[in-house]
Amino acid sequence: MFRHHRLRICLCVLAIASTDLGASEAEPAPKAPAVPAERPALPSRSESMATELARQLPSTEVIRLQASDEAFMALWRPANVAEPKGLVILLPGAGESADWPRGIGPLRRGLPDYGWHTLSVSLPDSPGLLPPATPEPEREPPAEEDGPSETPAADSDPPATPNEAGYLPEETATAPDESTSEAVQSEPDPSTEPDQGPQLVERIDGRIGAALAHARTLQPGLIVLLGQGTGGYWAARYLQQLAPEDVRHLLLIQPRQPEGQDDSLAQLVPALKLATGDFFYQNGTAARTEARERLNASRRIQHPAYHQVGLPALIDDRESEQQQLLRRVRGWLDKKP
DSSP: OHHHHHHHHHHHHHHHHHHHHHHHHSOOOOOOOOOOOOOOOOOOHHHHHHHHHHHHSOTTTEEEEEETTEEEEEEEEOOSSSSOOEEEEEEOOTTOOTTOTTTHHHHHHHGGGGTEEEEEEOOOOOTTOOOOSSOOOOOOOOOOOSSOOSSOGGGSOOOOOGGGGSSOGGGSOOOOOHHHHHHHHHSOOGGGOOOOHHHHHHHHHHHHHHHHHHHHHTOOSOEEEEEETHHHHHHHHHHHHHOOTTEEEEEEESOOOOTTOOSOHHHHHHHTOSEEEEEEETTOHHHHHHHHHHHHHHHHTTOTTEEEEEEOOOTTOHHHHHHHHHHHHHHHHHHOO
16 A cells, blocks of 8 residues: 555656646746737817817808818808898818907808808818917017016916907807917817818818809809808908809908919909908018008909908907908999999
8 A cells, every 4th residue: 555655746846847837838828919009080170179069069050061072160040030041151260160259250140141151160180270360569679678577477467268250259259369369370280180182172172162062953043152261361362263153252261372272362362353342450570561462463454352350359349340341242232343
């Protein structure tokens, strides 16, 4: 019995040793390489603003239009009269939304009270994301003093918020503050880099064309194209390239030439020979110079219906500023040149 017991112990020791030897000789299983998670594409700035507007505004105002294979948002308001005078298509400038609190938004909401349907179109981001169409006034540099200023920079007044732009809060979606918007535009996020070159031009032309097609289904009688900032440039360029016969009126609010475009507004606008209202703010030297170039170009060709209006910018009273713009635009439209 003792002999069998010793044999059993030896067998157990051999089994344990062989197990340890096999484990030491076996190579470790290679680890599968970690697959990096794909980062979803971030929406562009214009898409983010359109989404926020669609969330805040009444569903009756938000419509979806289709340009080729791209869907985009537009804001619709019918005229508040029994017999509408026509339809105004509004094109915001670079970095602006379809309900921008200066210019586009007040006109979009105000013109229906005077007999005009409005259709405000959201446009894709432009290269460089230019600042808003209406500039801040040129301020004189502070006078130099012998000693340091007693008021620290942190105590300066904060930038104006959209609620100071002169519109009713219950009727208007929240828009980003213009000073904040300009800071964002100066340093665009590479992950949301806007389209460049011909692709951008084709997208903008497609959206203007889709807006016109939708307007024609309503049979408004008169269609007016209104562009603010770079939106004015795209409106003029579209009319110059395609010349739709049912658009005979063009309105420009502080028009600007986008980066990467060769034809200046002084070349595009007078050559259209359309009834044109050119509104600009006189508080900027560059704006006055460019407006003078457009006016001189229209005089050289004896434009039959070009009318330019210089607007003083009442920065301390933005409600009055926007009401003045609405009155001047409405007055031009009522004349029907």
